Amino acid sequence: MSTLWMGNLESYMDEKFITRAFSTMGEQVVNVRIIRNKMTGGALGYCFVEMTDEATAERCLRKINGKPLPGANPPTRFKLNRATFGKQDSGQMYSLFVGDLTPDVDDGMLYEFFYNRYPSCRGGKVVLDSMGNSKGCGFVQFPDERLQKRALEECQGAVGLGGKPLRLSLANKQQQQQSEHKAWQSTSGYRHNYDQYTQYHQQAYPGLEVDVVEANRKFMEHSEELYDALIECHWQSTELSTEQDYMTSSLPEPIYC
Numbered sequence: 001m002s003t004l005w006m007g008n009l010e011s012y013m014d015e016k017f018i019t020r021a022f023s024t025m026g027e028q029v030v031n032v033r034i035i036r037n038k039m040t041g042g043a044l045g046y047c048f049v050e051m052t053d054e055a056t057a058e059r060c061l062r063k064i065n066g067k068p069l070p071g072a073n074p075p076t077r078f079k080l081n082r083a084t085f086g087k088q089d090s091g092q093m094y095s096l097f098v099g100d101l102t103p104d105v106d107d108g109m110l111y112e113f114f115y116n117r118y119p120s121c122r123g124g125k126v127v128l129d130s131m132g133n134s135k136g137c138g139f140v141q142f143p144d145e146r147l148q149k150r151a152l153e154e155c156q157g158a159v160g161l162g163g164k165p166l167r168l169s170l171a172n173k174q175q176q177q178q179s180e181h182k183a184w185q186s187t188s189g190y191r192h193n194y195d196q197y198t199q200y201h202q203q204a205y206p207g208l209e210v211d212v213v214e215a216n217r218k219f220m221e222h223s224e225e226l227y228d229a230l231i232e233c234h235w236q237s238t239e240l241s242t243e244q245d246y247m248t249s250s251l252p253e254p255i256y257c
Helices: 015-024 054-063 107-115 145-155 173-204 212-232
Strands: 002-006 031-036 043-051 080-082 094-099 123-128 134-142 167-170
Touching (some): 002 054, 015 031, 015 043, 054 080, 054 107, 107 134, 134 145, 145 167
Antiparallel strands (some): 002 043, 002 080, 031 043, 094 167
């Protein structure tokens, strides 16, 4: 079993809607778990989608991610990521800026182009404007610096993705380091509070309830902006101007009771 995180959900998008959307795209899901406010029952805008295996989840990231979401009104796109459940990926990630992308290129197409050449590639994201249209650039992420530089050399000017040759450059390492520093600051506090809640709930005062409403509120403040920062900021190129602060690519784990 493998799980994907899915964001950008509207209030009307329930489990049946999500399941049907994947089915329309040719993929069957095992289970959909929409995260809700424990007090009000209202959806919090994201869910976890369980797939039969890692190969299916990987295929969804390459074939579906960034595609229009069937039945969505107003129109929106699949917004998928690996579900980390608060666990940080081990080791530093290294990213490439990809420029001169034509408007037809989406997240899945970008990821698949590099995945087919470098299977350890960890993701691809196209930068979108506020209207959901491509800005003509994106990022791909690698777990190894040598692989990052190899891809830079081998795929510079490559064709086969969109209608133009690719223009590649290394992500700004200094900005990436700053991003990781800020990410640690932002998520470590949440994780620290979570650990305190867990100990509080399970050991010190087993009869008292965790403040789930407050915890979920903090979680939602981080989740969407962290994911958006991953897409638009974390892999910033030296050729792009800095428009936002950098944050982490890992989403903190929600708290249940």
